[in-house]
Amino acid sequence: MTDKKVTRIGVLTSGGDAPGMNAAVRAVVRTGIYHGLEVYAVMRGYQGMIENDIVKMESRSVANIIQRGGTILKTARSKEFFTPEGRKKAYENLKSHGINGLIVVGGDGSFNGALKFSEEFDIPCIGLPGTIDKDIAGSDFTIGFDTAVNTAIDAIDKIRDTADAHDRLFIIEVMGRDAGYIALHSGVATGAEHVLIPEHKTDIDEVINSLQEKEKRKKLMNLIVVAEGDEFGGGEQVTKYIKEKLPNADIKITVLGHIQRGGSPTCADRILASRMGYHAVLCLMEGRNNVMVGIVNDQMHYTPLSKAVKAKQQIDEDWFDMIKILAS
Numbered sequence: 001m002t003d004k005k006v007t008r009i010g011v012l013t014s015g016g017d018a019p020g021m022n023a024a025v026r027a028v029v030r031t032g033i034y035h036g037l038e039v040y041a042v043m044r045g046y047q048g049m050i051e052n053d054i055v056k057m058e059s060r061s062v063a064n065i066i067q068r069g070g071t072i073l074k075t076a077r078s079k080e081f082f083t084p085e086g087r088k089k090a091y092e093n094l095k096s097h098g099i100n101g102l103i104v105v106g107g108d109g110s111f112n113g114a115l116k117f118s119e120e121f122d123i124p125c126i127g128l129p130g131t132i133d134k135d136i137a138g139s140d141f142t143i144g145f146d147t148a149v150n151t152a153i154d155a156i157d158k159i160r161d162t163a164d165a166h167d168r169l170f171i172i173e174v175m176g177r178d179a180g181y182i183a184l185h186s187g188v189a190t191g192a193e194h195v196l197i198p199e200h201k202t203d204i205d206e207v208i209n210s211l212q213e214k215e216k217r218k219k220l221m222n223l224i225v226v227a228e229g230d231e232f233g234g235g236e237q238v239t240k241y242i243k244e245k246l247p248n249a250d251i252k253i254t255v256l257g258h259i260q261r262g263g264s265p266t267c268a269d270r271i272l273a274s275r276m277g278y279h280a281v282l283c284l285m286e287g288r289n290n291v292m293v294g295i296v297n298d299q300m301h302y303t304p305l306s307k308a309v310k311a312k313q314q315i316d317e318d319w320f321d322m323i324k325i326l327a328s
């Protein structure tokens with residue numbers, strides 16, 4: 001907690017963009033202005049902070065964006081911000097605008113950056129979890145996850161049609177650098193036979209046995225959803241292995257890629273982002289520092305940034321028992 005009053009706040013989006021970031025920015029700008037604060041957009045994440053790419057926002061600056069994917073503030077992964085010199089430049093630029101509070105919408109990496117920054121300088125930082133990966137503790141959902149999963153579902157449903165028509169085994173790689181939530185949720189929601197994710201050790205030979213058993217009973221259409229960060233190194237590696245073991249099977253792979261990051265945010269993401277953006281401003285006004293705004297069981301929940309980035313979330317074994325039974 002700090003008892004210094006915030007008067008001018010900055011907002012930025014950083015790391016991989018996520019649908020709903022615009023809704024969060026809109027909420028921050030309008031809540032800040034309502035409370036008499038000046039609000040500044042820091043463009044292109046930490047890189048714009050270093051390059052002094054900072055613009056004053058008005059209420060109308062965020063008109064007509066609640067429904068748009070991407071981020072009007074642009075985003076970046078900034079190498080320079082990893083260095084103390086880069087962060088010092090960034091601090092001086094914020095100071096030159098009189099900015100005394102910062103809201104960072106981003107993922108685990110962006111929170112690590114905010115943590116470093118607020119250890120070194122006296123500008124309180126509030127994090128909003130904006131990442132399709134949902135690899136952050138302290139919130140049931142992150143901004144962008146719901147949209148990304150729905151995009152994945154839409155694509156996998158289409159793949160299912162053609163897989164069924166040809167009696168094929170499809171391996172679908174979804175995003176998730178170190179996290180399997182997109183794979184887990186989209187896999188269950190599309191009735192996939194197997195879901196491979198980094199949080200869960202997969203016995204690949206058991207997968208092969210189960211496919212062989214299905215082959216015997218002429219169930220040739222199968223879907224396997226793989227998180228890009230799974231232990232085998234993603235969809236290509238899994239496909240290679242299965243092709244070696246099942247030379248007669250008709251196997252195809254689809255990598256969904258960046259399509260999962262775009263598009264108009266779902267209702268759930270717009271609401272999540274609006275609530276989080278609104279509360280982030282209140283947090284700064286209440287003197288909070290270094291916390292992430294989350295929502296747990298539909299209640300606002302504040303987690304120190306250091307905890308939000310650390311905790312690897314546990315995925316219950318029960319999910320995998322269920323997948324097996326439902327796909328039998």
Ligand SMILES: Nc1ncnc2c1ncn2[C@@H]1O[C@H](COP(=O)(O)OP(=O)(O)O)[C@@H](O)[C@H]1O
Pocket residue numbers: 014015016046076077078079080081082083106107108109110111112113114116131
């Ligand atoms: N340990 C760190 N120290 C300083 N800055 C960091 C650190 N980790 C990440 N960042 C900054 O945050 C940016 C976004 O992180 P990244 O992991 O790419 O995305 P995300 O926030 O979506 O997880 C990085 O490009 C870098 O500028």
Ligand SMILES: O=P(O)(O)OC[C@H]1O[C@](O)(COP(=O)(O)O)[C@@H](O)[C@@H]1O
Pocket residue numbers: 015016017107108109130131132133175176177228261
């Ligand atoms: O667009 P890039 O830079 O290739 O990054 C791809 C990565 O970004 C993500 O889409 C989102 O990750 P972050 O939220 O950590 O940025 C990952 O799922 C994926 O591995």
Ligand SMILES: [Mg+2]
Pocket residue numbers: 015107108109131133135
């Ligand atoms: Mg990340």
